[in-house]
Amino acid sequence: MTARAESKRQRGLSDADIARKIDRLLSQMTLEEKVGQMTMVENNSITPAQVAEFFIGSVLSGGGGNPTPNTPENWRAMVCAFQEAALETRLAIPLVYGVDAVHGHNNVKGAVIFPQNIGLGASRDADLVERIGRVTARELLATSVHWTFAPSVSVPQDLRWGRTYEGYSANSQLVGALGAALVRGLSGRCCDEDRGVLACAKHYVADGAARWRESPLAEQAPQQGSTAPPQDSAAPQAVELALGQWRIDQGDACIDEASLRQTHLPPYQAAIAAGALTVMASYSSWNDEKLHGHRYLLSDVLKGELGFDGLIVTDWMAINQLDPDYQQCVVQAVNAGIDMVMVPYDFRCFISTLKRAVQQGDVAQERIDDAVRRILRVKLALGLFDQPIGDASLLQSLGCAAHRQVAREAVRKSLVLLKNDRRSLPLPKDAPRLLVAGRAADDIGLQCGGWSISWQGEAGATTSGTTILEGIRAAASDSTVIDYSPDGQFADDARAAVGIAVLHEEPYAEGFGDRADLALSSDEIDLLQRVRARCDQLIVILITGRPRIITEQLPLIDALVVAWLPGTEANGVADLLFGDFPFTGKLPFSWPRSMDQIPLAALEASAEAPLWECGYGLTS
Numbered sequence: 075m076t077a078r079a080e081s082k083r084q085r086g087l088s089d090a091d092i093a094r095k096i097d098r099l100l101s102q103m104t105l106e107e108k109v110g111q112m113t114m115v116e117n118n119s120i121t122p123a124q125v126a127e128f129f130i131g132s133v134l135s136g137g138g139g140n141p142t143p144n145t146p147e148n149w150r151a152m153v154c155a156f157q158e159a160a161l162e163t164r165l166a167i168p169l170v171y172g173v174d175a176v177h178g179h180n181n182v183k184g185a186v187i188f189p190q191n192i193g194l195g196a197s198r199d200a201d202l203v204e205r206i207g208r209v210t211a212r213e214l215l216a217t218s219v220h221w222t223f224a225p226s227v228s229v230p231q232d233l234r235w236g237r238t239y240e241g242y243s244a245n246s247q248l249v250g251a252l253g254a255a256l257v258r259g260l261s262g263r264c265c266d267e268d269r270g271v272l273a274c275a276k277h278y279v280a281d282g283a284a285r286w287r288e289s290p291l292a293e294q295a296p297q298q299g300s301t302a303p304p305q306d307s308a309a310p311q312a313v314e315l316a317l318g319q320w321r322i323d324q325g326d327a328c329i330d331e332a333s334l335r336q337t338h339l340p341p342y343q344a345a346i347a348a349g350a351l352t353v354m355a356s357y358s359s360w361n362d363e364k365l366h367g368h369r370y371l372l373s374d375v376l377k378g379e380l381g382f383d384g385l386i387v388t389d390w391m392a393i394n395q396l397d398p399d400y401q402q403c404v405v406q407a408v409n410a411g412i413d414m415v416m417v418p419y420d421f422r423c424f425i426s427t428l429k430r431a432v433q434q435g436d437v438a439q440e441r442i443d444d445a446v447r448r449i450l451r452v453k454l455a456l457g458l459f460d461q462p463i464g465d466a467s468l469l470q471s472l473g474c475a476a477h478r479q480v481a482r483e484a485v486r487k488s489l490v491l492l493k494n495d496r497r498s499l500p501l502p503k504d505a506p507r508l509l510v511a512g513r514a515a516d517d518i519g520l521q522c523g524g525w526s527i528s529w530q531g532e533a534g535a536t537t538s539g540t541t542i543l544e545g546i547r548a549a550a551s552d553s554t555v556i557d558y559s560p561d562g563q564f565a566d567d568a569r570a571a572v573g574i575a576v577l578h579e580e581p582y583a584e585g586f587g588d589r590a591d592l593a594l595s596s597d598e599i600d601l602l603q604r605v606r607a608r609c610d611q612l613i614v615i616l617i618t619g620r621p622r623i624i625t626e627q628l629p630l631i632d633a634l635v636v637a638w639l640p641g642t643e644a645n646g647v648a649d650l651l652f653g654d655f656p657f658t659g660k661l662p663f664s665w666p667r668s669m670d671q672i673p674l675a676a677l678e679a680s681a682e683a684p685l686w687e688c689g690y691g692l693t694s
């Protein structure tokens with residue numbers, strides 16, 4: 075029995091009960107109330123009073139759409155204010171609040187932030203991922219948030235993609251297994267009230283197969299989070315882009331249907347079987363046809379062939395990319411099978427446009443009723459009508475030690491040991507001296523990466539947690555002298571048997587993380603060489619959202635550990651450096667020798683083997 079069926083059974087709700095309640099509500103609803111339910115607005119662009127006035131079905135916080143101050147209590151107050159307004163409407167249909175809790179409740183200061191999906195892919199541990207889902211659900215419900223836009227079940231095929239780290243692996247089967255595990259954890263029983271939250275499998279479909287473009291996307295949806303909405307939300311704004319950015323994200327997957335069905339569809343089948351009730355459409359295209367307007371893939375395949383009876387939600391302003399004319403955008407998307415539109419700013423424009431399309435016969439009433447039926451079905455199955463407000467007592471557990479222990483275990487299981495010459499690892503806890511270098515050795519923001527407190531993520535003490543350096547200090551003996559230098563510029567006489575260099579990518583999200591070249595930066599190489607010159611054994615730790623080109627530097631390195639983006643509990647790194655736990659992680663992607671072996675198709679055609687195959691990892 076799926077988590078969803080179990081959850082409904084436990085609430086005493088049969089499918090027939092749900093169908094009757096939907097029919098009763100639908101028969102009473104006006105067109106305004108129906109269109110309102112199909113409208114999702116970002117939290118800085120609407121007031122609670124307007125939620126009631128326009129019968130809004132959902133409000134979201136985009137990446138970084140945090141209340142000020144950003145505290146769990148303030149999050150709860152913000153979300154409850156919107157919900158209480160929705161419950162004041164004539165039919166008291168609760169709204170559902172959504173966030174990108176993609177590695178914990180990662181927008182909220184003080185919440186536990188887990189390793190990004192690529193690290194969980196290295197763990198290959200479905201039970202761990204399910205437990206992460208349960209902890210995340212508890213922390214979401216503490217703030218009365220009932221929907222997370224996770225898991226990403228992308229199957230990244232090109233490491234240059236800025237969303238590679240949001241994917242578990244290039245192995246479709248592993249993606250499906252871990253994505254389904256997160257769905258079970260999120261939507262199953264997570265606390266006394268026997269309830270979970272809504273999961274959302276995204277981005278449907280084949281977003282990970284988009285090919286590299288020689289020019290950036292001409293127009294980008296405006297920045298997310300707390301920025302002021304643009305004047306005219308019907309037309310996307312151009313955003314000044316640095317070289318290399320937005321060259322692959324939201325691109326075109328030029329693959330045949332057999333490949334789409336073999337590689338990119340199965341994770342959705344697994345997520346739906348596990349109980350996923352929502353799916354987010356992808357910005358990307360399939361053979362030059364935008365997914366948001368793709369009736370065959372959205373309606374015939376996902377809803378028809380796969381039998382998906384939940385709701386399909388758009389991505390952020392994504393329908394605006396369908397056509398120069400906004401009414402055509404709305405008509406194409408809703409007729410293709412979109413049920414809820416993440417507007418996210420100008421909800422009046424969207425509502426009036428969709429109503430006009432129905433009145434003019436461009437969108438059939440039956441399509442509207444089907445979309446609203448799906449939305450009501452999801453809200454009823456979630457139990458939102460019975461319990462529209464999350465349990466306040468859960469606030470005490472948000473960020474608690476027990477939750478952090480799960481995250482620390484996840485960090486341990488995510489690390490991959492790629493080289494360990496001269497048995498450099500594990501380190502003795504009583505080493506007389508250690509040199510540690512690198513900004514990312516002591517920076518919570520850098521170790522979390524994108525989608526952490528803010529949309530793009532940022533360096534600094536952005537939230538509470540433990541850095542790699544703090545973990546090393548705690549694990550080493552009191553007699554060990556630990557020299558730390560963010561840039562490797564140690565005092566002239568500084569020298570030790572062991573040096574640890576922590577290299578890192580600057581945080582990024584989405585297309586801002588697209589890169590033409592994955593080689594180490596000059597800063598990373600300088601840091602590595604500075605430490606190399608002062609130690610007998612050099613340990614390199616990579617903080618990265620993807621494999622990097624490190625072939626040239628490899629001979630300088632005695633032990634190489636990839637920590638991916640570990641999140642707030644980076645003391646898990648020291649647990650393995652000092653041998654308290656063994657290395658068990660395995661590469662979720664093959665590690666290319668050079669840029670000539672990217673994308674995956676180039677690697678498969680290459681005469682040379684990669685540096686390390688997917689599935690590789692030493693055990694110490």
Ligand code: GLC
Nearest residue numbers: 135136137174223276389390
């Ligand atoms: C973003 C992302 C999507 C996210 C949504 C809401 O642009 O593509 O993954 O869930 O907007 O923040």
